[in-house]
Amino acid sequence: MNVTRDLFNDVMVPNYSPSAVIPVKGLGSRLWDQTGTEYIDFAGGIAVNALGHCHPELVKTLKHQGETLWHLSNVLTNEPALRLAKKLVDATFAEKVFFANSGAEANEAALKLARRYALEQFGEHKNQIIAFNQGFHGRTFFTVTVGGQASYSDGFGPKPGNIDHLDYNDLASLESMISDKTCAVMIEPLQGEGGVVSPSAEFIKGVRALCDKHNALLIFDEVQTGVGRTGDLYAYMGLDVTPDILTSAKALGGGFPIAAMLTTTAIASHLKVGTHGSTYGGNPLACAVAETVLDIVNTPEVLSGVKQKALLFRQGLEAINQKYDCFGEIRGKGLLIGAVLSEKFAGRARDFLVESANEQLMCLVAGASVVRFTPSLIISDEDIKQGLVRFERAVAKVVNG
Template identity: 75%
Template sequence: MTDQHPVSRETFDEVMAPNYAPAAMIPVRGEGSRVWDQDGREYIDLAGGIAVNCLGHCHPVLTEALQQQGNQLWHLSNVYTNEPALKLAQQLVDATFAEKVFFANSGAEANEAALKLARRFALENFGEDKDQIISFKDGFHGRTFFTVTVGGQTAYSDGFGPKPGAIEHGVFNDLSSLQALISDRTCAVMVEPLQGEGGVIPATAEFINGVRALCNKHNALLIFDEVQTGVGRTGDLYAYMGTDVVPDILTTAKSLGGGFPIAAMLTTTKIASSLKVGTHGSTYGGNPLACAVASAVLSEVNNETTLSGVAQREQWFRDALEAINQKHHVFAEVRGQGLLLGAVLSEQYQGRARDFLVAAVAEGVMMLVAGANVIRFAPALNIEKADIDEAFARIERAVAAVVNG
């Protein structure tokens, strides 16, 4: 290639599977909430790698943790344990309801582990007829065949042959729909406390309390998928802490590693006892590099300064979106919690979320969508006020460009 860059966006089309359609520019460097592409052009990151880069790009505490561990120990088989994994597990147990931890590499893997555990626990304690799993329409739980089937978007699960069975879907925030499905045959109910991919929709208190009560009544495990809501995203360390409900199993990934792939499934000693030696595993799960970084992330996020700063930043975002809306009337509402926010497009702009996304990139802002009608924001929890102000000055220009055709 004679291009000044050894690889380009064209390279993607030549060598990568076609399941993504990435932007024309390629980011090469990041610092805090700013990112630069191959041409040195600067962007403000309000996407956070889909709620992953919770402390921004190249946070000094995280890069130091990675470098330090990188000079000590990279990987072991699960025939051995390691210090970073034990330290991180202890931090998670100390900070949550959990007594036991299982490490994996992604949210899908953590959810896969949670679902397998729920089935195994039911089998051992109640017999083989208790196998039904209930989740909710428009929910998202990962891309493995089990988790994508439990997820409530058939567009992601159709077309791959016969699906895993005994999986039903209720309607999110509609308790009667769960009541109609749940019985003593139900082994688990899996729910996001705030639906992310489904449009950034928080569970109502009535709904989530009712789900817990129904699970108790039918001896079903309540699984909270906190892959996107966890590690400070909502202003609590985990979203369940802002409710009256404690789940039986919780999954966490995304922000847990601050950009390094890691996930965890958290549960009680009683439930975890069903994962006997050999019943489940992960080659990379509990990797020392990942655990060292995640340990540093937890230390940085799980404190009053970071967590209380989330609510302040949420207000800045809401104010900025309101100011744009006063001028252009493109949003019907802004929903979500903390720094997982969804700006829902008004009637006139239905189906055009991607147009706003593309216009924002052209102005130097990275955003997300959650379906065709919602613009999603999931920035770093420590994003600076100056970055927010500049980002929304650019977004205003992007919105104006779409509005004016």
């Protein structure tokens, strides 16, 4: 069969508009397309390929598990799921784990749990969910409504109710909106899709304090920030703020679909038998791979390496900016980096992405005015330097028209 980009238009639903480039092979932080052209990958499958492409340990685990046990359903448990859950519990604040297949599903579970907990502990009046403008929590109807970009949830009929949005980093607004009717506050401990925005220490600690004051659960969506991305295993650890519920996906499987919702025993007890479920959640294939990812990432070498590589990345971007003066700010934490376009280039992030691909570099955007980088956590320093050379060529093309 002749597989071309045109075939996409023939057979796929048109909700995506993928690049003309079709990668066929990946290794480490490099990709090759159908013509054999090689790319450096600074996108990492949107913060998913935490250990790059085809990491030998992950390949080995997948092959072994693939010859052992694939699927059971949750009528039965399995060893990889139990081992992974134990390791997540041991490594975090959590005492209980629920497995799903995607960040959206983990967030859906978190929101359902928060509503259930509030209903059973306090009564029907306690059902308000507060989230933040430009936040992103997934594409199910519940999670996309909690997400702070109405354009993603408009046009599908009546939305789930009692969900309110505030500006990120605006503690005064939260203070005026939160009440004893609030069941949960859902927040990214560093906004990803919304432009790579870090919380101020005062803000994030204030959110925790207000949740405590009003008996509201604090949900951290760590789908993008989790599993080493910020230089801590989970971003909450670097903020010195502990949530009640945490969601993890993306990097957790290193490219294999898996997600987890983590919480305490007391809160988890409200998802009694039959209240929630997932056919594939916790399947042995995904859990085996994720266990290997966690074993590799949750080490001092990898986590301190993220911080060191982030510095190299930022220095390179600053050097490019000194020449071309196109960024107003380089922001983010660890290897979740946003280059914010200056006023002159506002709204043109996609141009930088397209020219980067023309220069054999894969990167991302976070909104119309931020170029986003989420490479492998173990990308070599050489690949960072070489990738930035390619990025500089792309920047020169955009800037010089």
